[in-house]
Amino acid sequence: MLPFSRTETLSPAQADRVKRRCGVAAGTLQQCLAANPTNPDVCSSLETQVVHCQAEVVCMQLAADHQRCFKRVVNSQGTIPFSACDKEVAAMKQCLRRFKLYPYTSSSSSSGGGGSGGGSRRPAR
Numbered sequence: 001m002l003p004f005s006r007t008e009t010l011s012p013a014q015a016d017r018v019k020r021r022c023g024v025a026a027g028t029l030q031q032c033l034a035a036n037p038t039n040p041d042v043c044s045s046l047e048t049q050v051v052h053c054q055a056e057v058v059c060m061q062l063a064a065d066h067q068r069c070f071k072r073v074v075n076s077q078g079t080i081p082f083s084a085c086d087k088e089v090a091a092m093k094q095c096l097r098r099f100k101l102y103p104y105t106s107s108s109s110s111s112g113g114g115g116s117g118g119g120s121r122r123p124a125r
Helices: 012-035 040-058 060-075 082-098
Strands: none
Touching (some): 040 060, 040 082, 060 082
């Protein structure tokens, strides 16, 4: 990585962990985005799930912060909205951008984007 570069490279082990742990959810997100090109907000909960999964591998502290926030929201039994964790989600997305794992598009790899490999998981017709 160049000293002035804002991106980082995943180690082969990290890339493999992201693919193994998050590949199915990322593939499902890819299909959701492809099925809803005019309304990607339909996929926002799934996107947050993939962001959290990938962050658990490459941005562990941010993922832990989000997990604590999410538990607090769930334990509030509806008195705290899920949007209370938007700051933590944004921080995880920013971290994933450094590794070119975010943003996701319908044409991203099945692992959720970036350089972590994987191809399309669409069945042959």
